[in-house]
Amino acid sequence: MRRSRLLLAAAILALGIAGCRKPEITVYTAPKDTPSAVPAHAAVSTNAAHTAPPAIRWQLPAGWQDQGTTGSRLGNILVTGPDNQRAEMTVTRFEGDGGGELANVNRWRNQLQLPPIDEDELGQILRHVDLPAGHVHQVDLVSDAPISGGAHKTRTLVAWLPQQEVTWFFKLTGDDPLVDSQRDAFAAFLRSVEFFASSASSLPADHPPITGAPDVSTPPIQASGNSMAGAALPAGTVTESSALVWTAPSSWTAKPLGPVRKGSFAVGTADLSITAFPGATGGLLANINRWRGEVQLAPIGEADIATNTQTITHGAFTFTVVDLEGSSRRTLGAILPYGADTYFFKLTGENAAVAAAKDEFLAFLATVKTR
Numbered sequence: 001m002r003r004s005r006l007l008l009a010a011a012i013l014a015l016g017i018a019g020c021r022k023p024e025i026t027v028y029t030a031p032k033d034t035p036s037a038v039p040a041h042a043a044v045s046t047n048a049a050h051t052a053p054p055a056i057r058w059q060l061p062a063g064w065q066d067q068g069t070t071g072s073r074l075g076n077i078l079v080t081g082p083d084n085q086r087a088e089m090t091v092t093r094f095e096g097d098g099g100g101e102l103a104n105v106n107r108w109r110n111q112l113q114l115p116p117i118d119e120d121e122l123g124q125i126l127r128h129v130d131l132p133a134g135h136v137h138q139v140d141l142v143s144d145a146p147i148s149g150g151a152h153k154t155r156t157l158v159a160w161l162p163q164q165e166v167t168w169f170f171k172l173t174g175d176d177p178l179v180d181s182q183r184d185a186f187a188a189f190l191r192s193v194e195f196f197a198s199s200a201s202s203l204p205a206d207h208p209p210i211t212g213a214p215d216v217s218t219p220p221i222q223a224s225g226n227s228m229a230g231a232a233l234p235a236g237t238v239t240e241s242s243a244l245v246w247t248a249p250s251s252w253t254a255k256p257l258g259p260v261r262k263g264s265f266a267v268g269t270a271d272l273s274i275t276a277f278p279g280a281t282g283g284l285l286a287n288i289n290r291w292r293g294e295v296q297l298a299p300i301g302e303a304d305i306a307t308n309t310q311t312i313t314h315g316a317f318t319f320t321v322v323d324l325e326g327s328s329r330r331t332l333g334a335i336l337p338y339g340a341d342t343y344f345f346k347l348t349g350e351n352a353a354v355a356a357a358k359d360e361f362l363a364f365l366a367t368v369k370t371r
Contacts, residue, residue, distance in 0.1 A: 056091070056168070059192035061185035064089065072260065072277050079174065079182060085152065087174025087182065089189070094260055098160070098167045101126075103294040105139055108156055108171075110289050110299050111282075112143040129159075133193040136161050142176055155179040157186050161193075244343060246274070247367040249360050267357045270349030281342050284335060288322055291333050291346070295326030314366045319345075321365075323358070330354040332361050336368070343368075 067076040075091025106116040127138040142155040156173040172186050248265055255264040263274030289299040300308055310321045319334040334345040347361050
């Protein structure tokens, strides 16, 4: 009996020691795309409802501090260094190509107060790396001078991983000396990223601590005649008290929603997306310049906002509207701060298609209301 007890105690001690050696792993179960309502006569497959959502996990380098998920950030990590240096690592996921490589790089350059570049210059700074998770594109950007009175220049390391229908973005930005010193850690983080078709709840009982996903269940969109009324937004994405609804013209065709889109419509050959995020999401100017970059227009400054936007008020809502026409593509966008969140209504496509839908788009804004 005594020998059995000693063996049992030794086994428990061994398990405890092994458990202490487990790396810190963060697992995020990405929300399933919620289909929009469809006509009653349409056939709908229910198989997707029984499919586990895709998930992502990674291992944090030493000293990196997991801050949990916030809004669109599936990863939100703090990195600190000497002399109060700070950097922030974020992981986000967007539908499609997230706006395109050149537009995204110019948006990040704008955040560092750097001038935009063209396709040829982009090819000169892009790096391509094959990692276990897939083929990753990377850029390394640093400001010419300290920003906002900081003591150091700001450096941004970004890697993005295109998949079939979405693109993942991994962005480390902060004080230049700190970010520069974290290059190896950033590379190790990217190598640790892996995807799996499994729910976090199905992990073994002895799995390391998990950072769970926010509640992103979305009520179904209600059909009213031939129009589509937008459902409340996911609780994990925006403030529950500020969820909005809307009614689209009968000529618009509802499209499946995604992890970011709260409303999605085909407007002829153009695309209408509705997204919402907590806070100011970078501010009015940064978002306008992001859209300008997507249609190959140069960024503007704060003093130019008034002459490049239109303010439209419908009841309690005040939209900032832009009409951005590039050489071949055009974007009609409306930005609506509401409560603690910001809504983005964006119609984009070929110039002629967007021009033809402009009146409907502006009328659509008038249908937006509280839930």
